Every structure is written in C-alpha cells, then in structure tokens.
Amino acid sequence: MLVVLVPNAPHQDLIITPPKGGLALQGRVKIPGDKSISHRALMLGAIASGTTTIEGLLLGEDPRSTAECFRVMGAQISPLNSHSVTVEGIGLGNLQEPPDLLNAGNSGTTMRLMLGLLASQPERFFVVTGDDSLRSRPMSRVIKPLHQMGAQIYGRQGNSLAPLAVQGQSLQGIHYQSPIASAQVKSCILLAGLAAEGETTVTEPSLSRDHSERMLKAFGAKLTVDPQQCSVTITGQTGGLTGQKVIVPGDISSAAFWLVAAAIVPDSELVIENVGVNPTRTGILEALALMGADIQRENERLVTGEPVADLRVRHSALKGCTIGGDLIPRLIDEIPILAVAATYARGTTVIEDAAELRVKESDRLAVTASQLNRMGANITERPDGLEIRGETPLTGASVDSYTDHRIAMSLAIAALTAPTPTTIHRAEAAAISYPNFIETLEQVCSGSV
Missing domain, CATH: 3.65.10.10 (Enolpyruvate transferase domain)
Incomplete structure (x- = not known):
C-alpha cells in the first residue's frame, strides 16, 4: 500500500494506492489521547x-x-x-x-x-x-x-x-x-x-x-x-x-477507524492499545457488535477514574442493522466511519436520529453520502440519517474531506480495499483530532506497527 501526502496549496492531498498482492492489517496500534x-x-x-x-x-x-x-x-x-x-x-x-x-x-x-x-x-x-x-x-x-x-x-x-x-x-x-x-x-x-x-x-x-x-x-x-x-x-x-x-486515555473515536479497517480488510487482526471505554462513549462497540464484528476487550483497568482496555479486532463478515435511539449520543462522532463499515455489510444498514450531524464541521450526513457514493457506495440521505445498501465494492476516486477531520479519515479507511488509487483532497484536516493519522496509516499498511 502506497500512502503519499501531496501539497496542493493551500491544502494537501492524500493519495492511497492499493498493493498488487492484496493487503492484510496486522499489529498493535497506539492512538492519541481522548x-x-x-x-x-x-x-x-x-x-x-x-x-x-x-x-x-x-x-x-x-x-x-x-x-x-x-x-x-x-x-x-x-x-x-x-x-x-x-x-x-x-x-x-x-x-x-x-x-x-x-x-x-x-x-x-x-x-x-x-x-x-x-x-x-x-x-x-x-x-x-x-x-x-x-x-x-x-x-x-x-x-x-x-x-x-x-x-x-x-x-x-x-x-x-x-x-x-x-x-x-x-x-x-x-x-x-x-x-x-x-x-x-x-x-x-x-x-x-x-x-x-x-x-x-x-x-x-x-x-x-x-x-x-x-x-x-x-x-x-x-x-x-x-x-x-x-x-x-x-x-x-x-x-x-x-x-x-x-x-488521558486513548480516544475511542480515533480507535474507531482502526476497528473498522481491520473488520473490513480480509485476513486482518489489530490490537488498539489503551482505549478509553467509558460506557457513555462505547456506542461504536455496540454498533459494530450488532453488525457482527469480532472485537474483544483485553487488559481492562481504571485510569484516573476512566475505564480503559485494549481492543482486539479481526476481520469478519458484517451484516446490516438499524442504529438509532439512545445509541446515537454515544457514537455521534463515529457515524461517518460506521457508514464505511456498512458499505461492506450484507443487507441494508439504517442510521437514524442523527440530525445533529448536519451542524458539525460539515454536514456529515450529506458529505458522507456524497463522497462514499463517488467511490461506488449506495447511500441515500434521510432527514436524520442514512440508508446504506451494503456489499457494494468501493473503487478508487477523487474525493474531498470538506476540511472535516472525521470525513478525511473515514475516506482513507474506505480506500484501503479499493482496487484503484484514491485521492482525498484537503486531507490535512485529519490533524485536527489525530495529528499522526497519516503516519500511522502508513505503518499499519506496511505492517510496521
């Protein structure tokens, strides 16, 4: 996997080129603080x-x-x-x-x-x-x-x-x-x-x-x-x-990108270390469990009053489900990367009760749908969420983060299984919440973590 950050003043483009022999993600990942x-x-x-x-x-x-x-x-x-x-x-x-x-x-x-x-x-x-x-x-x-x-x-x-x-x-x-x-x-x-x-x-x-x-x-x-x-x-x-x-424990919102990456890339197994698993933040774990993801908690402990664990995730066959209600406040930031997972799931995934995403760094519902659809996804916007028809193989495309850090990182994970190169415009936005995301992406793809 070739990951290249290219200046495109005043922004930067991230170009992800798939390897010819396929990709499997292996190793242990350290994530930034919450x-x-x-x-x-x-x-x-x-x-x-x-x-x-x-x-x-x-x-x-x-x-x-x-x-x-x-x-x-x-x-x-x-x-x-x-x-x-x-x-x-x-x-x-x-x-x-x-x-x-x-x-x-x-x-x-x-x-x-x-x-x-x-x-x-x-x-x-x-x-x-x-x-x-x-x-x-x-x-x-x-x-x-x-x-x-x-x-x-x-x-x-x-x-x-x-x-x-x-x-x-x-x-x-x-x-x-x-x-x-x-x-x-x-x-x-x-x-x-x-x-x-x-x-x-x-x-x-x-x-x-x-x-x-x-x-x-x-x-x-x-x-x-x-x-x-x-x-x-x-x-x-x-x-x-x-x-x-x-x-400060590791940010589960940052861990979410690697959880989904290992779940959708065949033959992958990653351990994400020192993740905060505060019950009010673990909606992403519950949603991925509903989809059939293979995630295990290890080395559970308390750090300054916050529950922490290492998360082991393996590639698995995902299935569509409905995500809404009381679960949404506990995974609101993770919905763009959940949409990536849903494109690989069997059946249809419906995300509802998430209208708040329209007033984030971007209109995350509109941008998630439009940019993943450019890669071949089948996503329909709803007033308060998304309807994602799964098992739609993604292909490389020219996409845009809209200067939204979570969109930039979600698109990078989506590009991992595309058979052709993907260019993500304004990819420097990832640094807002994950300063070394691109460096970690290179390491994960090369097996050096």
Missing part, C-alpha cells in the same frame, strides 16, 4: 487553584485552541506535549479580560464549553470567534440556557452565530430540560453553574458522554448524578476547584 478529556483537563486546570498535570494530552489543533484561549485569560500552561503538561490555575472566577479576540479555531467544544465559563465572570467582556466552519455552526443550543441563567451573550443571526460578545454576569442556577442529549450543552451549563447562585440541573432525553461529570467531581465540585432520570446537578459557589493529576 479529545473530550483533553479539552476538559485544560479548562478545569485553568480555573482550579494550584497545579494540574496532564499526561497523554491530545496534541491536535482543537486542544491547542483551548490552551491558547486560557493562556490569554491568565492561566499558565506549559508547552503542549503528550508526556506531561503543567497548568497553573488562576482559581474559579478569576479569568482575565483578554486584550484581543478569543479564537477557538475549528473547535466547537472549545467555544461551547468556554461560553459557560465566560458568561459567569462579572464585569468582564469577551469576544469569541473561530474559523469559517466554526462561525457557521449554531451556538444557540448553549446560549439559550445561558440566557435563562442571566447571561448576556450577543452574536449574529439572533445570537446564534460567532463572533459572540459576552458581558460577564452573576448567574442564577436553573433546571434545564435539554431537548437533545449533548455533552457539549450539558457541560457548558454545568461550567456556568460552578459560579452560579444555587443549584443548576441539566436533564437530557438520554445519557450523553459524562467526562465532565467525572472530572468535575475529581477536581472537587459538588455534583450529583441521577442516571435513572438522565440528570446531573451541580451546586455553585462552594469554594472552587483544586488542581489534579489527569491521565
């Missing part, structure tokens, strides 16, 4: 008192955006690396008014979670922006509940789009019934609730990922969780947070 946990460790470390050390931090562009935003607001954050990052926090309520715009880059997590903290800083003014993609993504889902708490946030299109101006205020706790299960919405409100008067409760229609709850508790927040009601309550103004040591 992006969700990396963001939260940087943020909570910045607003805690004392020192936070972070091991295994993801070095993608999104966490770099988070670190830079909090640096300009007064936190001392050492140069980012995957070994050990030190954050000297400034204490809850002490974020400094920055001299310039806060730039969240391409990171929706940075912008949405940070808004909860900025809104609760009385007498300080902030303006938050991002790249072209982020400025087109709706922020009203977090701004509306913040307004209910007393926040003053102003932006384009009815206070929905960045740039956003935030005039910090003293906030009041609320009970918010979220119409969607979203960890970003929940986390934003909980972070605002840290400094709000009284209790703040968020109730969701189903459980979303709970990294914020776990980490807030570890840092000393007064927080209770009611899993039966899908609700979490935080008590504000209880004395602040204390710096901690955080060990």
Whole structure:
C-alpha cells in the first residue's frame, strides 16, 4: 500500500494506492489521547487553584485552541506535549479580560464549553470567534440556557452565530430540560453553574458522554448524578476547584477507524492499545457488535477514574442493522466511519436520529453520502440519517474531506480495499483530532506497527 501526502496549496492531498498482492492489517496500534478529556483537563486546570498535570494530552489543533484561549485569560500552561503538561490555575472566577479576540479555531467544544465559563465572570467582556466552519455552526443550543441563567451573550443571526460578545454576569442556577442529549450543552451549563447562585440541573432525553461529570467531581465540585432520570446537578459557589493529576486515555473515536479497517480488510487482526471505554462513549462497540464484528476487550483497568482496555479486532463478515435511539449520543462522532463499515455489510444498514450531524464541521450526513457514493457506495440521505445498501465494492476516486477531520479519515479507511488509487483532497484536516493519522496509516499498511 502506497500512502503519499501531496501539497496542493493551500491544502494537501492524500493519495492511497492499493498493493498488487492484496493487503492484510496486522499489529498493535497506539492512538492519541481522548479529545473530550483533553479539552476538559485544560479548562478545569485553568480555573482550579494550584497545579494540574496532564499526561497523554491530545496534541491536535482543537486542544491547542483551548490552551491558547486560557493562556490569554491568565492561566499558565506549559508547552503542549503528550508526556506531561503543567497548568497553573488562576482559581474559579478569576479569568482575565483578554486584550484581543478569543479564537477557538475549528473547535466547537472549545467555544461551547468556554461560553459557560465566560458568561459567569462579572464585569468582564469577551469576544469569541473561530474559523469559517466554526462561525457557521449554531451556538444557540448553549446560549439559550445561558440566557435563562442571566447571561448576556450577543452574536449574529439572533445570537446564534460567532463572533459572540459576552458581558460577564452573576448567574442564577436553573433546571434545564435539554431537548437533545449533548455533552457539549450539558457541560457548558454545568461550567456556568460552578459560579452560579444555587443549584443548576441539566436533564437530557438520554445519557450523553459524562467526562465532565467525572472530572468535575475529581477536581472537587459538588455534583450529583441521577442516571435513572438522565440528570446531573451541580451546586455553585462552594469554594472552587483544586488542581489534579489527569491521565488521558486513548480516544475511542480515533480507535474507531482502526476497528473498522481491520473488520473490513480480509485476513486482518489489530490490537488498539489503551482505549478509553467509558460506557457513555462505547456506542461504536455496540454498533459494530450488532453488525457482527469480532472485537474483544483485553487488559481492562481504571485510569484516573476512566475505564480503559485494549481492543482486539479481526476481520469478519458484517451484516446490516438499524442504529438509532439512545445509541446515537454515544457514537455521534463515529457515524461517518460506521457508514464505511456498512458499505461492506450484507443487507441494508439504517442510521437514524442523527440530525445533529448536519451542524458539525460539515454536514456529515450529506458529505458522507456524497463522497462514499463517488467511490461506488449506495447511500441515500434521510432527514436524520442514512440508508446504506451494503456489499457494494468501493473503487478508487477523487474525493474531498470538506476540511472535516472525521470525513478525511473515514475516506482513507474506505480506500484501503479499493482496487484503484484514491485521492482525498484537503486531507490535512485529519490533524485536527489525530495529528499522526497519516503516519500511522502508513505503518499499519506496511505492517510496521
């Protein structure tokens, strides 16, 4: 397998050429740190008192955006690396008014979670922006509940789009019934609730990922969780947070690409090491199990309160299924790569209840369908998902990531079994969440992992 990254200013093309003698993936793969946990460790470390050390931090562009935003607001954050990052926090309520715009880059997590903290800083003014993609993504889902708490946030299109101006205020706790299960919405409100008067409760229609709850508790927040009601309550103004040591497990969203790669490439067997298997994130494992994938957990353990395991995956015959309901919030980021798996499955796979994907870094439903169809897939868009008719052999084609990191990586995995070369335009987007994805792809394909 020949994997070549070619400059195509101002972007880069990835050209994947299949080997003449076939391909089998073998070996052990190390994946980057969990992006969700990396963001939260940087943020909570910045607003805690004392020192936070972070091991295994993801070095993608999104966490770099988070670190830079909090640096300009007064936190001392050492140069980012995957070994050990030190954050000297400034204490809850002490974020400094920055001299310039806060730039969240391409990171929706940075912008949405940070808004909860900025809104609760009385007498300080902030303006938050991002790249072209982020400025087109709706922020009203977090701004509306913040307004209910007393926040003053102003932006384009009815206070929905960045740039956003935030005039910090003293906030009041609320009970918010979220119409969607979203960890970003929940986390934003909980972070605002840290400094709000009284209790703040968020109730969701189903459980979303709970990294914020776990980490807030570890840092000393007064927080209770009611899993039966899908609700979490935080008590504000209880004395602040204390710096901690955080060990970031491998990101299951990054592991998903290798899980699908080994499942669809004949004679393959991979072990993905040190993967976070938090139950609110393992929807990808459940969905692949429904499809008949051969995946086993090994060496299960707890790391800083987060469950971790090595995942062994072997090639297997996949079958179509329906993926929707409560499973969707636990695999929302993995749907593009699941669509790749579904093209190899016997029968039809239906993905539903996933309309949220239309307002990610790209319209992931439309882009996933259009680009895989260019490779020979048979995918029909639905308003809230996809219908994928399987057993449609993919062929090489010229495709585009639309600067969406998960699309870029999904297309690269789809290209592994194509008999002719595939060119992925704007492939550099993969670095947003997986800086060494292309290097790892080369190693996996050459058997050097």
